[in-house]
Amino acid sequence: MDKKQENKKVFLEIVKQLRELIKHEGIQPGEKLPSERVLSERLNVGRSSVREALRSLELLGLIETRHGGGTFLASIHSNQLVEILASFILQENKAVEDVHTTRRMHEKEAIRIICSNQSLRSLPVWESLFMKLEVEHEVVRDHLLRELIIASGNRLALKIWIQLAAYSATPLKKTTTEEEKTMLQILLKSLQLGYEKEALEAYDDWIRYLKKLRGKSSGN
Structure with a gap:
């Protein structure tokens, strides 16, 4: 497996772990997610990798970043279509x-x-x-x-x-x-x-x- 494909695999795994963490902890729309540092430690990956995964989820409309306030799970009613898409494309x-x-x-x-x-x-x-x-x-x-x-x-x-x-x-x-x-x-x-x-x-x-x-x- 070349480096690009390996990076893609790692990235997909981080995104899936993030989604599992949100589900496991029962984080609701509008509630705050753990910080990049905490996520990096809990997922055992670099902060830059966590940041890239969060950016991807934000682009999909699944989370939102508030300057100075952290990262929050977006309102579910506003992103049902992209939620379906996100679940689907993560099937590798x-x-x-x-x-x-x-x-x-x-x-x-x-x-x-x-x-x-x-x-x-x-x-x-x-x-x-x-x-x-x-x-x-x-x-x-x-x-x-x-x-x-x-x-x-x-x-x-x-x-x-x-x-x-x-x-x-x-x-x-x-x-x-x-x-x-x-x-x-x-x-x-x-x-x-x-x-x-x-x-x-x-x-x-x-x-x-x-x-x-x-x-x-x-x-x-």
Whole structure:
């Protein structure tokens, strides 16, 4: 197991222990959680690891940090959907493919929203990414996808997508070939022109390409 996968495993374990501690101690919505120092000692892990896990739970809306006041369990009525998501994605490897599938659902819906809205299609970020591909022959894949979700204007979808991206088995790095560059340029141009069908087809072609790439890198 490489260092990145090992770190992910440790991180998931800390988050699960935190959730078990909350349940075991009967901490209710609105009540304060133990401090980072106490959690670090009780879970027998470094404070930086505890801090990262707390940040993840806060992003999901499961806890909230009050400046100078500590960390509190969030009100349950405000985060039922992300509570379900958090429970699901912490099932580790058996949920990896479903994590990818759910990511793709959010990304494709973002493409549909952008294509149907003139002001979103005209955002300068699409031309900037297109030119980056043209001139530098590369773009950070996750950056492009994140911009799609941000542009769609759904803040909850963005929260969920960020967590799905964090738990994906393989991080999406930079573009690698001329073939991929062409796919992304078609996607970006179709997006700008509002050609939903073509944009979604280009996206699907790209995802199939990335899956094939992952298969080669894992020796499949």
